[in-house]
Each structure stands twice: as C-alpha cells, then as structure tokens.
Amino acid sequence: MIIVLKPNLSRRDESAVIREIRKLGYKPHIMRGVARTVIGAIGDELTHQSLESLPATFPNAVESVTPVQRRYKLVSREAHPANSTVDVRGQVIGGKKIQIMAGPCSVESEKQLLSTAVAVKSAGATILRGGAFKPRTSPYEFQGLGLKGLKLLDKARRETGLAIITELLSEDHAEMVAEFTDIIQIGARNAQNFQLLIAAARTGKPVLLKRGLSMRIEEWLLAGEYVLSNNNPNLMFCERGIRTFETFTRNTLDLSAVPIVKKESHCPVVIDPSQGAGRADLVAAMCKGAIAVGADALLIEVHPNPAEAWSDGAQQLSLDRFAKLMDELKPFIAAAGRE
C-alpha cells in the first residue's frame, strides 16, 4: 500500500500514522518528497488488514491510500500465462475457432426452439442459447418456461447435436439447470450475486459470466475469481454492454473490454452484441467489430419471428438475417486469423 501524507505534517502526527501501519502488520518505508511524505507499507495486501480506513482515522494527516497489488489471482494472466480454453461437447472456446452461440432470448415452444436450432446450426452455429428462466425487470413480464424450457433445450441438443447454454437464476436450480445445459450463463443482473456464482461453479459445468451493467473490469475479474477459487477452471467472460448516459442504444457495448480482459486474464472472452446494443439493426456491425478486436465467441439472439417474441423482440435477428450475417462475418474471421 502507498500512503500519501498531508503536507507540512508534524513529526508527531507522522509517528502516529506509522505506529498504526505497524500495528496492522505492515512494514513502513518512508520517502520524503518535495511536497509531502509518502509511506510504502510493505506486506501482503491480500492477507493483511486493509489500510483503506487510514484517511478516515487520521483525517488531518493521511491524504490517500493506494493499493499496489492486483486483487485478482487465479483469473490473472500472471497466474496462467497461456490462454485457457473451454471444451464444450468437443467445441473449444478460446482456441483458433470463433464459436457462435445463437438462439432465442426465451424458449417459448418446441416449434420455435427446434426450428431456430436447426437454422442456426445450418448457418454455422455450434452452441444453442435459450432462456428457460428469465430475469425480468417487472414481475408482470414473462418469466420463462422453467423446467419445461430446459427439457426443450435438451431435446434440441439431442436432435441437432448443438451444445446448450442457458441462464441460471437461482441457487436452488443449480443442479437442475446443470443437468440440461453444457454452459451455465450468469446474467448481468446477477454478476455480483456471489452465492449464485459459487453455486454455478460447484456444478462443475463451464460458466459464462456476463459483465454487470455498471461493473468495472476489475470487479468483473474478481467476480470470476469466485468461480475459479471454487475449483471450476472453465470460466468465460462475456461483455454485453454497459450502462451509460446514451439513449439511442439500450446499452453501450464496450469492445475495448476484449483486449483488456485478454491482457489481464487467460480466460476466453465472448461478446453479446444483441444485449449489447439492444437493437437488431446494430448486431451485424458489432459482431464484425467484436471479431476484429479479438473476441473468442459471439452470443447472438435469433428468433423465427422477432415481432412476436415473448421477450426482447427488438434485438433478435430473424433466421434469414442470421444466416446472412454468418456469411458476412467470414472475411473478418479470416482477417483476424481465426476460423
């Protein structure tokens, strides 16, 4: 920790701060600068008591306290210099091939799901997405088909061979959802629901962790740390748009998160351009951008009839539009040196 003292401090006040630093288990190292004195408090920040309360305790003596260590360990590139990969029914996420996860926002019916599954597979997707449990802003909106939806996903998996990704909303459903899915998705609203993260991790299934609406990247990486530290090495980060002041789009898709997370962490990074912009007409451009900045996979909402979707119709692509998009992406995938 770096402790910056106020200017023109008496030696007596300085000594009181130094005593407290020692008391909390750090070895103080004093540097007298031009304008003020700085103390380096040497000790392991991850195991020692935090010093962050020093400015509150010594309001007239301590100006600021800054940590030195990164707070995340297992997700960090330092801990695992090579890219890690996640294998889902033989499809590798984080390898050379860009994986496409596609399907409806909500599972609505067998016909809707299977027709979508067949279409997205034929267009090149390898993983089928579909919500059986839906987190909805209002209790009066469609909350998902639940177990019935999970069984439809399983049926689609058997019929098409696609792997499945679906969202987990409740700790109590962890085992049930794990039974029917290949990847557990943690949604943006639950990105810091640590109990849910632990429950997901413990199923042993790969976890795709969406970024919370106003989550700093450091917090996102630390939330991922809850998965890895619960003995589940199969973690993917998924950027899905952050909340800003802009109103043209529902969210602002932060593509810079891709190179940053790839640099800080070894885990694969997925982009969800459907949630990210919240507008179907932007999905194609943002998919191209995602591939160009280095994303490992895309998560795209596709529906046989977006106008009549039970949720988020504004951002879902039709089957035709999706197939066309898959063609449009090819040159960008090649340009990125991917498959």
Place this chain on the structure above:
Amino acid sequence: MIIVLKPNLSRRDESAVIREIRKLGYKPHIMRGVARTVIGAIGDELTHQSLESLPATFPNAVESVTPVQRRYKLVSREAHPANSTVDVRGQVIGGKKIQIMAGPCSVESEKQLLSTAVAVKSAGATILRGGAFKPRTSPYEFQGLGLKGLKLLDKARRETGLAIITELLSEDHAEMVAEFTDIIQIGARNAQNFQLLIAAARTGKPVLLKRGLSMRIEEWLLAGEYVLSNNNPNLMFCERGIRTFETFTRNTLDLSAVPIVKKESHCPVVIDPSQGAGRADLVAAMCKGAIAVGADALLIEVHPNPAEAWSDGAQQLSLDRFAKLMDELKPFIAAAGRE
C-alpha cells in the same frame, strides 16, 4: 403505446404496421401530423404483448414505440395515495419520526457489536444495523460471521431492545435470517436478484430494498413490485449512491431520488449516507441533506474503532462522532417538521 412512423411512408407500408398492431391485440388510432403519422395503440400494456419489436420488424416504417402506462402498480402512489408505514417493534418508519438505523458494517465480535448497540441507542438510534453475511467484491475478503453474527445481533436486540436490520444474501438463508432480524436488507448488488427478492418477501418480514449501482428509478420501483406482489406490504426503498464517473467519492448519493420516489410511490424512503459517499467525512453533511429533502430514515455505519474495522473502515463513524452527529441533526429534523 405510441408508434411513430417514418416520414413519407406509403399507405401500403402503413397498412402492414397497422395489421400487426391489431394482430397483437391493440386497437390502432391514427393521427396524421405535419411531418409524420403517429399511431396510438389502445389496449392494456401490462397484459398485452409488447410492441417494442415493431421498429426491428418494420425497420423502414416504424421509427419508435413509446409506452404510455407506468409499468409499476402496487408500489405506485396511484394505487395507494396515502403514505404507507412500516412498523418494526413499535417503531414506525414513514411516519412523523425520523428513524435512525445505525451500527457496524460487519458484525465482528460480541464486544464490538454490543458496545456499538449501547452507544447508538443512547445517542437516539432505534434500529441496529450489522452485516452477518457480507457480499464482497473479492472472494479473499472477510465474508461475514454468518449464523454466529445473526446470533450476536439477536443478543444485542435482547439486551438493548433495538430492532435489527441485516442483509440477506442467499435464498437458502431466508428463513434463518428472518428468524433473527426485524428488517431484511437487500443489498445494491442483489437489487435485481428477483429470486432473492421473492424469498425475502415471503418471509413476511419488512424488506429494505437498496438501489442498485446503476438502477434507474423505474427499475427500482419495479424491483419493489416483486416484494409487494408477493404479498408483503412492508417495503422500504433505500438510496445508497449510484455509480458515476466521479472518483472523489465511491458513489454519488442521489438525494433527488427521495422526492421522486415519495411522489411516485407510497413507500418510505431511507438514505444510506455511509455507502452513499464512501467517506466518513461526508456522512454528516449528507445526513442533513437527506433529512432536508424528505427522507424517512437514515442508515448509518458506526464502529467503535473504524481504523480496525474488518470491512469498509473508510466510511464508518466512531461512536463519539455518531453521538455528535445526532445532536447536529436535531435542528434539521425540526426544520423538516419531523421528530
């Protein structure tokens, strides 16, 4: 719903949109304006299919769709014109008296908790706060004493007569936490963890719902709707700072949320200035402001020795500072016509 069409649309394109509106169960009402045509789609927006996907379905014909109805019902002032109040062990929140909820961020030990409880009671607080389950950004930080912490809160309750408020982190703990607390707190990170909200509501205990870090007020009211629609009428909203670009404070306490929520809803509104600013030196000023804008209660972090607190030391007040603050607040409480 109000559907704005693109300018210079052919009658044929217009008819296609109108047919779809009818198909989804609304009665269209056409207004031809100077620059473009607007369609009023008449029907109950809370029960009908949403029209929000029209711009995606008719990208060349529909410019925008705007809902007309408020999406929240039970929390709304329209549904319940008078202020509602929450009674906790004889203390009324939302009435004339401003209630003070105070105590440590985390329950750490019997001595720490009881000395705080005695001190805050003697200074005028009526409700004791204290975290037994702590949501921490990093898995390596102190996660709370759990059941042991709940039992200490219970002991403090018996010894001082203070009511208890503590946070619920997991659906699985709902019954256990309800056994030991008088108010269940839902934290900012779980403000849209709807399963947790439902579990909290079903315990029958009053629920204090903190605003999520980037939650719009409409979303917050809708999250509250999950409590009321699960047959629990005892809901309080608690503003605790929103996430902005500012870095001097950990969060930006949005005091304008108080008059807005009081206008839109009948539920009591609580302010948490400790989390709200994240700095002990701002707590006093923000408490005064909170009372002046019309808050019904304050939730304040107090610790016998903030420098050695196991969490959030930077924002906790010492016992002396808290007692002094209670005195400073008196003229503002009187100015607000409260007790």
Place this chain on the structure above:
Amino acid sequence: MIIVLKPNLSRRDESAVIREIRKLGYKPHIMRGVARTVIGAIGDELTHQSLESLPATFPNAVESVTPVQRRYKLVSREAHPANSTVDVRGQVIGGKKIQIMAGPCSVESEKQLLSTAVAVKSAGATILRGGAFKPRTSPYEFQGLGLKGLKLLDKARRETGLAIITELLSEDHAEMVAEFTDIIQIGARNAQNFQLLIAAARTGKPVLLKRGLSMRIEEWLLAGEYVLSNNNPNLMFCERGIRTFETFTRNTLDLSAVPIVKKESHCPVVIDPSQGAGRADLVAAMCKGAIAVGADALLIEVHPNPAEAWSDGAQQLSLDRFAKLMDELKPFIAAAGRE
C-alpha cells in the same frame, strides 16, 4: 510520482526504468515489497515532465504510475485556509448569509424581466439571473436577445438595485457582457472552454463556474485554477447536476459536491437546483437539501408564466411558487446556522 513495477522483473529491466526516471528529472527511491517493487520518483510534479507514459514505454516492466501531489494550487484550501468571499454590490457570497440568485432562464421582454425582478426581490432574492446569450442544443432554438437582453438586465438592476448574473458565451463578448453584469456565469457546456474562462477572468468581474455535465471534481477545480491564475480572485463554483444513466431527471444533482469542494477549496459553492433536476416539482426539495449540505447560495429559475417560457419551461418556478419556497427555506437556513 509512485511507479509500481511488474512482479518478477529482472534487474536489467528495472535499471532501464530507473534510468528513464532520472533522465526526466526525478530522484528515484526504491522500495522492494512482497509482491513487487515500487519506486517513489521524488521531484516537483507540477514543473517536471509527467511520468504517465512510462507504462506505454515499458509495457513489460511498469504496471502503473500514480501522482502524489494535488494538481490544483490557488483554488486549494491549502493555499488559502480561510473561506474566501465574493462581494457583489455589497452582497457577500460565501459569508454567513445565504444569497438567492433568481430570475428567468432567458430574458424575453422588459415586462417579463421587470415583473420577475420586482417579485424575486420582494421575496428576498438579492441577485437577478437572466440569460441574454443562450447556448442551445439545436441551432433552431431561441438563442437569446443578446445585447438587447443585457440592456434589459441593466435596466432591471437600476430599477430594483438587484445585482446581475448572466452567462458569457463568447470570448468576443467578454467586455460587453462585463459592462452590464455583476457576475459572469460560465455555463456547463463551456466549463472546459479555457479560452472563455481566461477571457472572463480578465474582465475582473466575479466568475461563477458551473460544473460540466461529466466533469470530475478535480477537473472542475482545475478549471477554476484558470480563473485564479489569471489574477481574478473572485471565483464561485456552481453545481448544476451531472449526467448519469437516470432518465426521471434531466441531470443528477450531486449535493455531495458541496462538502467536497468546501473541503478542497476556499471558494464559495452555489447550487442550481433548476438545471440540477430539470423539473420544477423537485426544486423546493433540492433547495432545502442544498442549504443543509452547506451551500453558500442558490441559483433558481423563476418565470412569470413558465408554460410560455421561451426556454426550459419545465424547470422554472412561477412567481408565487418562488415566494412560497423562500418561506419554506427559512427554517433550514436557521438550522444551518446561516441567515
């Protein structure tokens, strides 16, 4: 400056960084910690070359660079421990009396301005606000009466004795505006238009500097530094709402800015609740809150007929509502120990 190095760095890489620090004029001071080495670079940060490019220059060796000194000098409390005050025609801003600046958003006509001036004076305001040059988001909106508006302000000043505050939009108008006003207002959109700040400072008139829509407090203080360093000691900071994700209000009024700026700086702090919330129905509550948190003055939009105002009608108070508000504020002013 504090330079944090990457872990497990070779001595050779470390030496290269140290050489560069010396070359840029700083004296390096090395601290070897548990996880990594930290270098304190001793030297005056305000006159030396910045070290902020070190991580870019040594991407494999330098993790971060953090400045130690505050970047603002003349506006800081350290430079001037006592509160500074601004005297405008005998009215002191920053003293014991809370000053009320009130008037229409735009000057529209002699009748509108004079009737407002007489009414706000009689209700207790001491300073008349009114825009003669209006920064409007669209070129098709009313841009102000210009010189004619300034002359009307001057007439109102002569007839009522109220001091005048009006906005300066263009360097080229600085002398003209200074001739007719007592306080020059710099609007939020121009808060980092440094040329305008310099031009305003050089007129010698007191300057009221609004906070930009997404300005960090540090940046705001530094913008104020442009005024003081151009030999104009009469500076006031005015918080007028920041831009956030919330849509119920036009802006989020950040009342915590008051105690922060009062702590960091000696300059008076003014609150504009009209712009701050953008809704007339919130103005009263936010005025009370502003006084409670320690504001020195309020800037309130008042119009004889808000429904027919040429700009920002939604946030202006009627003359009656304003007079009633002035009464409502009295107990809060007393509670704050002000007049």
Place this chain on the structure above:
Amino acid sequence: MIIVLKPNLSRRDESAVIREIRKLGYKPHIMRGVARTVIGAIGDELTHQSLESLPATFPNAVESVTPVQRRYKLVSREAHPANSTVDVRGQVIGGKKIQIMAGPCSVESEKQLLSTAVAVKSAGATILRGGAFKPRTSPYEFQGLGLKGLKLLDKARRETGLAIITELLSEDHAEMVAEFTDIIQIGARNAQNFQLLIAAARTGKPVLLKRGLSMRIEEWLLAGEYVLSNNNPNLMFCERGIRTFETFTRNTLDLSAVPIVKKESHCPVVIDPSQGAGRADLVAAMCKGAIAVGADALLIEVHPNPAEAWSDGAQQLSLDRFAKLMDELKPFIAAAGRE
C-alpha cells in the same frame, strides 16, 4: 408532440390542457385509451413553441410530453440519402478508401514533427495531425506552440504533401488556423461551444467534430447542425471515447456510434482510438474494430519518442509501432470492402 394525461382526470382539467395546447399553436387530437387519455398535438415542432413545460404547468393533469420529430435536419440521412464525402487536397473522406490521419498529440519541434510526418506518410497515412493549441485540464500544463506550431504544420505539409488537421480552440484564432490547416478539429471539450462551431464553419474549411465526453448522439448530431446550417457542408463526426465509470481506460470508445451515425446521418465518421482508450496498447485492437464497424477514417497519435512527449505520452504510438499497425490493418480493410 404526444401528451400523456394522468389517469381519472376530470373533463374540466382535460379541457384546460387542451386550451393551452391550442394557445401554443398546435391542433390537439384526443385518444382515449384503457388507462389514460393521450393527446397528439399536431404542428411543426421545430418552429412552434415547445410543449415541454406542460407537466410543470399542469402537475396534476399532465404526466409526460414526448416529441415526435427528429430535431436535426441538415445532418440527417432523410435530408441527404447518399453518403456525403469530404475532399481534402484530393483525399476523399467518406468514400471507398479508409483515410489515416496520424501525427503527434502536440507539435513540439520541427524535428519531431517532420520526422513523424515522413514516417506516417511512408506507412500510408494521408493526413497529418498535430496540436498547435492544446486544451489542457490544468493551466500549468503545456498549452501548445501556437502560431509557431501552425507554421511547422505548414512546413510539414509543403515537404510531404500530407494534408493537415489541427484543433481550433478560440473563435479569435479561426482565420489564423484556417490559413494553415486543411481540416479544423473541434475537440471534445468544445463540442457544445456553439460560437466556436459557427466560427469554424464560417472559415469554409472542413470541420471534424469530436463527440463530447458525455454527449448523447442526438446532441452530437445537433452540434453538427450548427456547422451545416452555417453553410459549410464539409462535416465529419469523430468518436473519441465517452466518459463512463470504468477506470481501466481513460474513456470508453463507443464503436456502436459508427453504425448509428452512419444510419442517422450522411456525414463521414472518424474514430480516434488514441483518445478513445487513452492507452497505446489498446490502439491496434480498437483500430481493427473501428474498420470492422464501418468507420471512414482513423485519427491516430504517433510520436517519435512517446516517453518524452510533452502531452498524452501514454496513448501515442512509436513510429515503428505505427508502421506495423498499418500492415496489420490491411486484411480488415479488405474484409470491410474498403481500400
């Protein structure tokens, strides 16, 4: 305008609102819905008085007012369905070729500028950027070489044939800057300094308008309207990152702005990845993303020795890194069907 009334309103209250709508020049059109009545106010919103103050005037009767028309005209795709292009010394921006604008943040010396100019030209750039007047957060930072810097840009232009882009900071410099530059840049801090926009437009030189730090796209387009409505058709929009809560990057580069502005407007769109991320190590990825989402040009900071740059060293590329980047971009430019 669409006026939504409160539920259960008396006919008398309704009539008062309707009379006011008529008085302000609109023709009211009444729709009685399930929950509430909606009034369509028919009339040209760009020339009539705004109705936005109705909720303030009739707080118990009017719930909301929503405009129907787009507020921008000349910049809109509706006004000019084809892409517009800007020709700068024979280089066309907005055509098939992706133009690269590169150079130092600040002009520092003849040697620094000319060596950069030669290098970026040889790597494929066609336009040289370089700041002669620098807007700096603090008055104590380097403010640019001024006229001397302009003359060096002119010299570089003559020696290399590159076109020049440089920032205009002051209305008073408009003619002088126009004499030495081919494109006038309006910086983010001045994006709503409308006097400066008008002054820039009137020079007749092409204008590159950066997006303000917290500017909504609608506001940005309206700021562009100030250029076009002052008889200058040569306008480019430049996204350079918006301000968010994230702290890993200085700004969040909003690549979704590209497809949105290309859809709403006919003007070329430029991306500045250097400012956008504020970190040199992210520039390459964000350049690739920018091309993939459809940008027409890139504005990249390049410096012979970033470590010793007088401003923004952390985000400037070295000459070598820039040349390498130009190679890396080629496959993405081809994938985008550009040159």
